């Protein structure tokens with residue numbers, strides 16, 4: 001069965017109705033100039049991202065500097081502009097004809113100055129079967145990138161345990177079990193909304209305090225990320241789940 005093609009905004013609205021998951025969702029709004037200034041005021045640094053699409057395409061970071069100056073960071077491009085009108089002038093042409101979303105820029109855990117986030121694979125063989133976490137890993141952004149998408153940013157993957165260790169994130173003994181619980185709750189929530197769903201590739205941020213943030217739930221996750229790990233245990237498990245029907 002083909003996974004449904006659903007935008008980030010619809011998924012966010014389903015997840016935001018879940019009382020347990022609310023605490024793990026970054027504040028998210030549809031883009032408008034007023035919402036942009038409100039988020040800049042409240043959070044300083046914000047992320048703009050298209051509701052559709054993926055692979056890190058179209059993602060823009062806007063940071064507030066001193067004296068009405070703003071830094072715009074998209075792909076490997078960085079530009080400092082003066083004044084709010086100049087920000088809108090710079091970012092609007094970067095928008096593809098899509099719904100754009102606005103979030104605070106999360107200060108993700110870093111390794112050698114590069115941010116990383118976590119991909120958690122959750123699968124079920126049919127809608128009557130329970131969801132299971134079948135693999136996880138860390139995606140490290142390529143040098144100079146905001147996004148951790150491996151192909152776009154020329155980033156790399158490493159084991160989750162290794163990433164947490166090297167990042168110096170305070171590792172509570174419960175972090176991994178909490179991560180598992182959040183991933184299963186996301187899959188269960190979206191699996192009810194989209195009964196045909198069999199796989200969720202969840203992008204989760206761990207911020208520098210060790211807090212878990214839901215970044216994105218992919219319905220057509222690539223297994224190529226797991227092919228890059230030297231240890232093939234997750235890869236084999238994920239493939240086995242895809243075959244079993």
Ligand SMILES: Nc1ncnc2c1ncn2[C@@H]1O[C@H](COP(=O)(O)OP(=O)(O)O)[C@@H](O)[C@H]1O
Nearest residue numbers: 047053054055056057103104105106147148216
């Ligand atoms: N609010 C955010 N704060 C910090 N980094 C983010 C935020 N949203 C996205 N990112 C970074 O950008 C990457 C791509 O964003 P994501 O929402 O997963 O969209 P895509 O569909 O393009 O993969 C994420 O994996 C993460 O590294």
Ligand SMILES: [Mg+2]
Nearest residue numbers: 055056203216
């Ligand atoms: Mg993603």
